[in-house]
Amino acid sequence: MTFPSQVLKALALGVALAAAPAASFAQTKIKMVLNWKYEGPQAWFFMAQDKGYFKEEGLEVQFDQGEGSSASIPKVASGAYQAGFGDLNTLIDLAAKRPADAPVAVYMLYNTPPFTIVVKQDSPIKTPKDLEGKTVGGPANDGALKLFPAFAKYAKIDASKVSVTNMAPNLREQMLSRGQIDAAFGYVTTVSFSARGMGLDPAKDLRFIRYGDNGMDLYSNAVFFSRSFVKENPQAVQGFVKALNRAIKDVIADPAAATDHSLKREPLLKRELERDKLIATMRNDMSHPEVARIGLGDVDDARLKNAIDIVVEANQLPRTPQPAEVFDRSFLPARADRPSKLF
Missing domain, CATH: 3.40.190.10 (Periplasmic binding protein-like II)
Structure with missing residues (x-):
């Protein structure tokens, strides 16, 4: 008994596909x-x-x-x-x-919302309004920094009176600790653990002004x-x-x-x-x-x-x-x- 060549080719293709491992199909x-x-x-x-x-x-x-x-x-x-x-x-x-x-x-x-502005525990900055006339620093792509115009509006801060400076992310907590900036933008958890890595106790050495506590439930x-x-x-x-x-x-x-x-x-x-x-x-x-x-x-x-x-x-x-x-x-x-x- 003989089979047409087309049938034989189809059978061969079917066998090849059946034998091919699943991993050969592109993910x-x-x-x-x-x-x-x-x-x-x-x-x-x-x-x-x-x-x-x-x-x-x-x-x-x-x-x-x-x-x-x-x-x-x-x-x-x-x-x-x-x-x-x-x-x-x-x-x-x-x-x-x-x-x-x-x-x-x-x-x-x-x-x-994890967004915050962090200050040292002994800082004279007690309320958001106290940021006026001060320098606040953060990495250029920090979420809290990006949202600062919105925060200023909700916290009734004159943003034009706040000086904003940028630094490399790994320098933020160091500059705050050394007094090179008055406050820093960041996420509460990120800043807390960066400070902890420097030997600071966030609960004792830092204070956090959280955006979520000032009307920004984001x-x-x-x-x-x-x-x-x-x-x-x-x-x-x-x-x-x-x-x-x-x-x-x-x-x-x-x-x-x-x-x-x-x-x-x-x-x-x-x-x-x-x-x-x-x-x-x-x-x-x-x-x-x-x-x-x-x-x-x-x-x-x-x-x-x-x-x-x-x-x-x-x-x-x-x-x-x-x-x-x-x-x-x-x-x-x-x-x-x-x-x-x-x-």
Whole structure:
């Protein structure tokens, strides 16, 4: 019995495909820029990579260190990266100015405003108004510095009377300690642990003027993707969020073990310090009361709308983006699969 050559070719192709290993099929590549240098509070990203959670979703993810929570947004908007982790308020600013270019957030992590101006415990600066006539320093891409015009408005500060200076991030706490600046912009957890690394006790040696205590109940860092990538690769975005959410639950269960995944990227990190920083981040920046109601990863639309209005009004932006332009919850795992509490 003989077979036509076309049949034989089809059979041969079928056998070859069946024998080919699954790994031979290309995975979707995602380049992601982080908010900062490798550190403990990024453990969920690294754990999802190390444990193969991204791979199970058909993804090949590459992480690059960041230069500040505000710096990651333009890097994704430019097309240099498909994804990023950074400040939602900077994303709102870009969405108001260039809506077609602005990335879209898909998973909210820092749901409690971490923005602060820090002073030494013995500083004469007791209230926001006392900043007038003083010098406040911060890295150029610091989220709190970027939001200072809005903070000044809400705290009734004459911003024209405040001198703002920039420095390398690793010099911020040193310059504050030496009196080279009167106050510093930053995130509460970041500044606290940088100061701790210098041998200071943040609770005794520093005071924090928090934006959230002065009418600015803003969201902060979220995971976001470029609009073009979301449109062209919705399954990849959903897979990324699923893998990340899975890793976050692992981190909540065992923060100490999770810290090791960060140390794999930067062995010079101090394990105990990074573990404590991770725990403090979850406690201070990710435990807004709304998590019990809507779950980690999501946002409250009314609260987000108010945050957008604050940023638009304070910075006199040309338009007011709708919440749906800024945050897309359609990629989130089911409510029952996302954490309701972190502690």
